[in-house]
Amino acid sequence: MNQLLQKYPQEIQTILAKYPADRKRSAVMPLLHLAQQEPGYITKQALQEIGEILEMPITDIDSIVGFYTLYHEQPGGRYHVQVCTDLPCALRGADEFLKQLCENIGIKVGETTPDGMVTIEEVKCLAGCHHAPMFQVQGDGDISYHEDQTVESAVELIAKLRDRKEAA
Amino acid sequence: MSTYRILRHRDIPNIASLDVYRAEGGFEAFHKAVAGMQPSDVLNEVKASGLRGRGGAGFPAGLKWSFIPNNLWPHYVVANADESEPGTFKDREIMESNPFQFLEGLMLASYAVQAHDAYIYLRGEFWQIAKSLDGKIAELEAAGLLGDKIYGTEYSLRLHTHLGAGAYICGEETALLESIEGNRGQPRLRPPFPAVYGLFGKPTVINNVETLANVPGIIANGTAWFREQGTEKSPGVKVFSLSGCVNKPGNYELPLGTTFRELIFNYGGGLPEGRSIKAIMPAGASSSLITADDRALDTPMDYESVAALGSALGSASVIVLDDSVNVAWMVSKTVEFFKHESCGKCTPCREGTYWMSHIADRIVKGDSRKEDIDLLNYVARQMQGKCLCALGEFSTMAVVTGIEQFREDFEKLQRS
Ligand SMILES: Cc1cc2nc3c(=O)[nH]c(=O)nc-3n(C[C@H](O)[C@H](O)[C@H](O)COP(=O)(O)O)c2cc1C
Ligand code: SF4
Ligand code: FES
Numbered sequence: 001m002n003q004l005l006q007k008y009p010q011e012i013q014t015i016l017a018k019y020p021a022d023r024k025r026s027a028v029m030p031l032l033h034l035a036q037q038e039p040g041y042i043t044k045q046a047l048q049e050i051g052e053i054l055e056m057p058i059t060d061i062d063s064i065v066g067f068y069t070l071y072h073e074q075p076g077g078r079y080h081v082q083v084c085t086d087l088p089c090a091l092r093g094a095d096e097f098l099k100q101l102c103e104n105i106g107i108k109v110g111e112t113t114p115d116g117m118v119t120i121e122e123v124k125c126l127a128g129c130h131h132a133p134m135f136q137v138q139g140d141g142d143i144s145y146h147e148d149q150t151v152e153s154a155v156e157l158i159a160k161l162r163d164r165k166e167a168a
Numbered sequence: 169m170s171t172y173r174i175l176r177h178r179d180i181p182n183i184a185s186l187d188v189y190r191a192e193g194g195f196e197a198f199h200k201a202v203a204g205m206q207p208s209d210v211l212n213e214v215k216a217s218g219l220r221g222r223g224g225a226g227f228p229a230g231l232k233w234s235f236i237p238n239n240l241w242p243h244y245v246v247a248n249a250d251e252s253e254p255g256t257f258k259d260r261e262i263m264e265s266n267p268f269q270f271l272e273g274l275m276l277a278s279y280a281v282q283a284h285d286a287y288i289y290l291r292g293e294f295w296q297i298a299k300s301l302d303g304k305i306a307e308l309e310a311a312g313l314l315g316d317k318i319y320g321t322e323y324s325l326r327l328h329t330h331l332g333a334g335a336y337i338c339g340e341e342t343a344l345l346e347s348i349e350g351n352r353g354q355p356r357l358r359p360p361f362p363a364v365y366g367l368f369g370k371p372t373v374i375n376n377v378e379t380l381a382n383v384p385g386i387i388a389n390g391t392a393w394f395r396e397q398g399t400e401k402s403p404g405v406k407v408f409s410l411s412g413c414v415n416k417p418g419n420y421e422l423p424l425g426t427t428f429r430e431l432i433f434n435y436g437g438g439l440p441e442g443r444s445i446k447a448i449m450p451a452g453a454s455s456s457l458i459t460a461d462d463r464a465l466d467t468p469m470d471y472e473s474v475a476a477l478g479s480a481l482g483s484a485s486v487i488v489l490d491d492s493v494n495v496a497w498m499v500s501k502t503v504e505f506f507k508h509e510s511c512g513k514c515t516p517c518r519e520g521t522y523w524m525s526h527i528a529d530r531i532v533k534g535d536s537r538k539e540d541i542d543l544l545n546y547v548a549r550q551m552q553g554k555c556l557c558a559l560g561e562f563s564t565m566a567v568v569t570g571i572e573q574f575r576e577d578f579e580k581l582q583r584s
Contacts, residue, residue: 018328023368025350029333033292056350067352067511068333070292086254087453087501088411088487124336124505125254125453126293130409130417136293143295 037141041072077119079139088129097133177265189268197387223376235363250339255452255485258407259377273380292333336509355557398424402470413490429465451482454562457569495574500528506563517560520551
């Protein structure tokens with residue numbers, strides 16, 4: 001039984017309708033986004049199920065997952081706090097911001113808090129350079145921007161994220 | 169009335185709502201076109217306006233549309249909302265705050281080439297913007313502005329959003345098409361060009377968000393109005409994204425041909441107390457560096473003048489470097505970016521960006537050998553002209569011009 005189809009019948013119909021009927025494969029990215037919403041990463045089962053829906057080889061889907069940075073192949077924290085340290089942000093103190101943030105939370109870049117809630121990552125430009133330091137939070141099927149941050153405001157936000165129980 | 173042409177939300181509150189946008193003249197251009205103009209009239213009007221692509225290359229939009237052949241169907245239009253060049257954040261503001269103007273531009277472009285389906289390719293991080301645009305598109309369908317038999321004519325049009333998932337290369341138009349088709353986002357060999365063999369192998373127009381947002385004004389107010397701003401060869405206004413070492417980073421809508429000095433000092437509030445300007449990167453991380461002397465500062469920001477300085481205006485993402493910034497460090501940041509973003513399809517770029525990043529890192533960490541500066545320069549020069557797409561070329565710009573103009577910054581970091 002295809003759980004993805006069962007869980008999101010409406011969403012999947014809407015996605016498939018966007019592309020020509022003989023070009024189903026185009027739906028692979030939106031379906032991967034959908035499949036990642038709840039578990040926070042792409043499960044082996046999701047690969048199978050997307051392959052079935054799109055009549056597409058699993059190896060092709062796998063190579064797409066590997067190509068794009070927003071798809072996660074492994075479970076990480078429920079929330080990915082992704083701090084931009086690209087040039088324009090770095091000119092406004094992003095490297096130091098990330099360093100202090102990590103020290104405050106007590107984990108290194110790429111690591112997850114012991115409660116499994118938050119992974120801190122370093123990413124490239126997010127089109128928010130005028131509001132550096134900034135980061136995005138990916139998790140619970142959403143991506144939100146947090147701009148003009150201080151170490152204090154970021155620490156506070158991370159504390160709130162770690163307190164969350166159910167998916168919003 | 170707004171003094172802005174693109175960032176009109178800055179003086180029209182709530183222009184992101186359909187009612188307000190329409191009350192301000194929104195969709196009059198689309199109505200005028202669909203109900204009263206031939207597609208070729210719309211195309212010719214845009215051609216005559218001289219509107220140039222705002223996504224980087226500055227290619228004339230109307231001319232690009234005219235390459236679409238009328239013996240191959242269907243046609244597609246794709247809006248490039250990938251906005252991933254470091255230092256660029258203008259399309260995001262347009263889509264967040266004045267979305268209908270962008271959508272109307274996309275609809276006009278679609279009408280001009282008689283496309284019945286158009287796609288908006290957004291970088292994956294623009295998740296919330298995509299959701300919001302989906303809502304706006306649904307409103308337009310409900311209002312009869314999208315769908316079948318628009319304004320009672322035979323014309324039908326549907327818009328679809330498509331989210332990327334974190335890959336700068338997908339801003340390159342053929343990689344973008346591959347990405348929509350459900351493949352890895354790697355550039356195609358050209359020819360054939362997208363105008364003939366584009367999305368799903370069909371003739372396709374690809375334009376940047378800001379380019380499209382200029383179109384409603386041209387159709388509503390005419391070419392003469394459009395040309396009141398800007399220069400003869402670079403007409404109209406541009407949204408400049410100003411970032412880095414300035415007091416007021418942000419987007420500034422100004423006529424093309426405004427000088428760097430005006431942007432940085434009048435609008436951007438100049439540099440922090442006690443700092444002086446050292447260099448300018450006019451096109452984000454892909455820039456050839458410009459040493460910020462008086463001649464450079466007084467250069468008008470239009471495509472020709474910036475090119476005459478040995479650089480390029482690109483998407484006009486102006487990054488300012490002050491005297492506290494070491495250029496070798498800056499180069500290590502840009503090559504690290506390109507190493508991360510190289511799609512790996514061709515060897516010179518995949519290996520070249522890896523080696524440049526490795527060597528630049530060594531220099532910045534103070535572990536380099538004496539010959540490393542020349543080696544870095546050599547690797548960059550070896551890549552030039554050998555890469556499949558422009559990303560490879562872009563990755564060498566800051567390296568070569570940085571070493572040329574500020575070699576002492578690299579030497580300073582070397583052990584004596
Ligand atoms: C590596 C690379 C990245 C690019 N990124 C973008 C981008 O994020 N947004 C964009 O509009 N154009 C980008 N471009 C330019 C596009 O390929 C294309 O020229 C542009 O979308 C055409 O639209 P325009 O004529 O309206 O500017 C990029 C090009 C390259 C080579
Ligand atoms: S130049 Fe770089 S980004 Fe472009 S196709 Fe080659 S490897 Fe990919
Ligand atoms: S450099 Fe950080 S958002 Fe652009």
